[in-house]
Amino acid sequence: MSLRRILVTAKMTGLELARRRIAMGLLTALPLAFYGGSVSRGSGAVITGGVAMAFSIAGASIFVALTARPVDPRLILAGYHPTELLLGRLLLLELFGVAVAGLFSVVMVFGSDPAHPWALAGGVGLVALTSVPFGLAVGSVSPHELEGVLVLIGVVGVQLTLFSTQLAAKFLPFWGGQRLLDHSVNPVAAGAAVPANVAYAAALFAIAAYVMGRQAPTVGGVTRHRTKRVTAR
Amino acid sequence: MQAITAAVRKVERTGAGDAALRASAISKSYGGHRVLDDVSLVVEPGEAVAIIGENGAGKSTLMRICAGLIEPDAGEVSVGGRVGYCPQEPGLFDLLSADEHLAMFAPALGLSREQAIHDGRVLLSEFAFPLGQRGQCRHLSGGSRQKLNLALALLGGAQVLLLDEPYQGFDHGAYVSFWEHVDRWKGAGIGVVVVTHLLADSKLVDSVLELKLAPDGDCDQR
Numbered sequence: 001m002s003l004r005r006i007l008v009t010a011k012m013t014g015l016e017l018a019r020r021r022i023a024m025g026l027l028t029a030l031p032l033a034f035y036g037g038s039v040s041r042g043s044g045a046v047i048t049g050g051v052a053m054a055f056s057i058a059g060a061s062i063f064v065a066l067t068a069r070p071v072d073p074r075l076i077l078a079g080y081h082p083t084e085l086l087l088g089r090l091l092l093l094e095l096f097g098v099a100v101a102g103l104f105s106v107v108m109v110f111g112s113d114p115a116h117p118w119a120l121a122g123g124v125g126l127v128a129l130t131s132v133p134f135g136l137a138v139g140s141v142s143p144h145e146l147e148g149v150l151v152l153i154g155v156v157g158v159q160l161t162l163f164s165t166q167l168a169a170k171f172l173p174f175w176g177g178q179r180l181l182d183h184s185v186n187p188v189a190a191g192a193a194v195p196a197n198v199a200y201a202a203a204l205f206a207i208a209a210y211v212m213g214r215q216a217p218t219v220g221g222v223t224r225h226r227t228k229r230v231t232a233r
Numbered sequence: 234m235q236a237i238t239a240a241v242r243k244v245e246r247t248g249a250g251d252a253a254l255r256a257s258a259i260s261k262s263y264g265g266h267r268v269l270d271d272v273s274l275v276v277e278p279g280e281a282v283a284i285i286g287e288n289g290a291g292k293s294t295l296m297r298i299c300a301g302l303i304e305p306d307a308g309e310v311s312v313g314g315r316v317g318y319c320p321q322e323p324g325l326f327d328l329l330s331a332d333e334h335l336a337m338f339a340p341a342l343g344l345s346r347e348q349a350i351h352d353g354r355v356l357l358s359e360f361a362f363p364l365g366q367r368g369q370c371r372h373l374s375g376g377s378r379q380k381l382n383l384a385l386a387l388l389g390g391a392q393v394l395l396l397d398e399p400y401q402g403f404d405h406g407a408y409v410s411f412w413e414h415v416d417r418w419k420g421a422g423i424g425v426v427v428v429t430h431l432l433a434d435s436k437l438v439d440s441v442l443e444l445k446l447a448p449d450g451d452c453d454q455r
Binding site: 002004005008012016019020068070071073074075077078079080 | 300301324329336338339340341342
């Protein structure tokens with residue numbers, strides 16, 4: 001594992017995202033519009049806006065994963081380990097997520113005056129934390145951008161239609177953040193929001209790492225071990 | 234040039250030995266359709282081999298197997314050192330420039346950023362890449378993208394080069410320059426495999442592996 005390779009991957013991912021200015025602007029504006037459109041209806045706007053923020057960060061992550069897919073085999077063949085590529089992207093996208101989460105926290109704390117502003121910031125942070133591995137995992141298994149974005153819309157959309165107290169909501173990856181956001185404005189306990197969210201993020205990262213890693217043994221078999229033997233099935 | 238059949242040698246021992254590349258008894262099927270059936274190929278250091286054949290004969294599949302990008306259903310691949318692989322479709326980041334691609338590959342190849350950009354520009358200039366064009370790859374012509382694609386395969390040095398129709402979109406001058414480079418690489422002891430549709434190219438290599446579609450659609454080697 002090389003820190004330089006991870007940082008170079010992060011830098012190139014950042015350059016790519018920075019050059020998608022219009023797409024990034026639209027992705028960020030979408031959840032802000034969700035929040036702005038529902039702010040007059042009371043405390044639920046915080047939950048809607050906070051969970052919808054996943055559209056921004058997970059959407060960016062899906063784009064990053066899909067645009068890298070044709071190049072990754074060559075990078076791995078050249079000497080990158082798949083995990084280095086994944087960690088580099090994770091690092092940059094989480095930084096992007098922190099920036100977006102900070103913006104959303106400030107907007108919603110001033111816009112909705114929640115009872116527990118730190119819980120609001122924490123909930124938004126949990127959504128950001130999970131959005132990156134969610135986007136990387138979806139991007140790693142989706143054949144094209146359209147399918148990836150449809151999965152994103154479906155999962156986040158269903159999460160938005162459910163209350164955090166419903167059992168079904170717990171089976172979706174953004175439940176932890178949703179619950180903490182709910183706690184920030186309503187008299188509901190935060191419960192296992194943080195560990196559940198961290199578990200979802202870890203599981204999604206593991207899926208992305210597994211899919212990326214499937215490329216490694218074959219390539220490594222040739223370049224690193226000189227000899228690869230495959231027995232006829 | 235050797236006769237076509239002479240390019241295909243059955244391999245019985247394990248390991249690349251002194252060969253730059255040794256692919257033995259490679260078979261590969263996709264969805265029940267056999268693309269490669271017991272195909273073998275040996276490339277010695279300093280030897281250039283062309284792989285020819287009809288569309289769907291499995292040329293690119295064999296190259297990807299030799300590069301280690303996909304696994305064969307059966308068979309064995311051994312290489313004598315680092316592989317430089319130039320895919321048929323340029324795998325590039327549309328929003329990054331040529332220099333940024335070189336910088337991205339640098340740490341994987343054990344090069345400094347400056348060294349990779351310097352070496353890469355030397356390679357690109359040899360193929361008349363428009364070095365003054367510092368923009369993103371999406372603004373490059375098809376031929377220029379292919380030149381960057383080829384330069385990335387060559388960057389850092391390699392003991393075996395796997396080039397899958399590497400001169401698509403090249404103008405005549407760049408095409409001629411490419412084959413001059415093949416001679417130079419051979420002189421440096423590099424094994425070179427070139428997938429091509431152009432029969433004229435077969436006169437420029439030491440041996441040819443022809444892949445043919447069998448009557449039932451399966452692929453066979455001649």
